[in-house]
Amino acid sequence: MRICIFGAGAIGGYMGAKLAQAGAEVSLVARGPHLSAMQADGLRLIEEGAETAVPVRAASDPAELGEQDYVIVTLKAHSVPGVVDAMAPLIGKETCVVSGVNGVPWWYFHKHGGELEGTRLETVDPGGRQWDGFGPDRVLGCVVYPAAEVIRPGVVRHVEGNRFSLGEPDGSKSERAVALSKTLSAAGLKAPVRPRLRDEIWVKLWGNLSFNPISALTHATLDVLCTDPGTRAVAKAMMLEAQEIAERLGVKFPIDVERRIDGGAAVGAHRTSMLQDLDAGRPMEIDALVASVQELGRLTGVATPAIDTVLALVALRGRVAGLY
Known part of the structure; x- marks a missing residue:
């Protein structure tokens, strides 16, 4: 082989x-x-x-x-x-x-x-x-x-x-x-x-969709952005929108949003890959992690106001840095 x-x-x-x-x-x-x-x-x-x-x-x-x-x-x-x-x-x-x-x-x-x-x-x-x-x-x-x-x-x-x-x-x-x-x-x-690999894709994507752009915008590590009331609420809103999209596509989530966010907090003072890319001057994975979920929202008829807002902000952050 x-x-x-x-x-x-x-x-x-x-x-x-x-x-x-x-x-x-x-x-x-x-x-x-x-x-x-x-x-x-x-x-x-x-x-x-x-x-x-x-x-x-x-x-x-x-x-x-x-x-x-x-x-x-x-x-x-x-x-x-x-x-x-x-x-x-x-x-x-x-x-x-x-x-x-x-x-x-x-x-x-x-x-x-x-x-x-x-x-x-x-x-x-x-x-x-x-x-x-x-x-x-x-x-x-x-x-x-x-x-x-x-x-x-x-x-x-x-x-x-x-x-x-x-x-x-x-x-x-x-x-x-x-x-x-x-x-x-x-x-x-x-x-x-x-x-049912798509179920696993979505559970991982839940975190990447929300934690990555929020960390790139705030420079906060996972333990901070998952426990700060404001950023936790933003992440939860994005994840609930994603859950509605995924469930319309037949996906079954084995855990709920709160447990997924708690899992992110438990990782500790970790800098997400998008934050690492921003700091290192590397292109940011905005499309695959965030814009793709927005596209799926359009295809399934699910409104994504939280995702739309964070995507607009992180996309501009990426363009200003010359990394998107």
């Missing part, structure tokens, strides 16, 4: 290192100093306080790696449409594209059923680049739970978590999903195959 991880930053690097340690045939696509460091000294993984050098095959040009059985995409959502063509050398007739990207996935309405079956989402897939470039039948969904960070080029520190939930758009327990699950499990990662 040949596996390529496209976008081997923190999460992709962590997964790649674990697979390589387990003897899997894995390659990584990366760029810049991070790539150079991995090519020179291997990928260094810091886990439970111990640092290990993991030899990996890494390249910037996918053509060097050839066709793969699985291409696991761990880029930020806004980066994917622009690299669809570059990924072509990795894609063979039977290649499975695993979408390990935050936010509403571009394939959301593939094999969803109902009146929105086959609907394309402009906010996450402008011009249908992924839908037309990959083809939705190739896709296997993935909800990413680990936290990791690149602390210097070629060095990834695993913070917590090791679960990558997998799921087919139609909910089936396919051979390709089971095979990848077994390979990830052999590498010490949890990789359950879920029949």
Whole structure:
């Protein structure tokens, strides 16, 4: 089984290192100093306080790696449409594209059923680049739970978590999903195959939709924005709007809004990814995490006043910073 991880930053690097340690045939696509460091000294993984050098095959040009059985995409959502063509050398007739990207996935309405079956989402897939470039039948969904960070080029520190939930758009327990699950499990990662992956997508999205833009606007860490009465109320309002949208699409939430916000507070003084991107001068994931939910609100006829307000503010914050 040949596996390529496209976008081997923190999460992709962590997964790649674990697979390589387990003897899997894995390659990584990366760029810049991070790539150079991995090519020179291997990928260094810091886990439970111990640092290990993991030899990996890494390249910037996918053509060097050839066709793969699985291409696991761990880029930020806004980066994917622009690299669809570059990924072509990795894609063979039977290649499975695993979408390990935050936010509403571009394939959301593939094999969803109902009146929105086959609907394309402009906010996450402008011009249908992924839908037309990959083809939705190739896709296997993935909800990413680990936290990791690149602390210097070629060095990834695993913070917590090791679960990558997998799921087919139609909910089936396919051979390709089971095979990848077994390979990830052999590498010490949890990789359950879920029949209702969209439910998990929404539970994670609940937090990303609200906590990320609020933190970018206020610079507050999770423990603060989830306990301050004002920002907690804003987050709750956004999440309730999202819940109405999701439930109209058939999603079932295993927990309520209050518990989800309490879970965010329990994480502690964590700076969300959007705040980290803002501070580091990196493009912000506004479309995949917030604008996509607004788009779904329009499609389902759900009013989203709280989401609309926060989206307008964070979008302007991003534009002023030159990051959106």
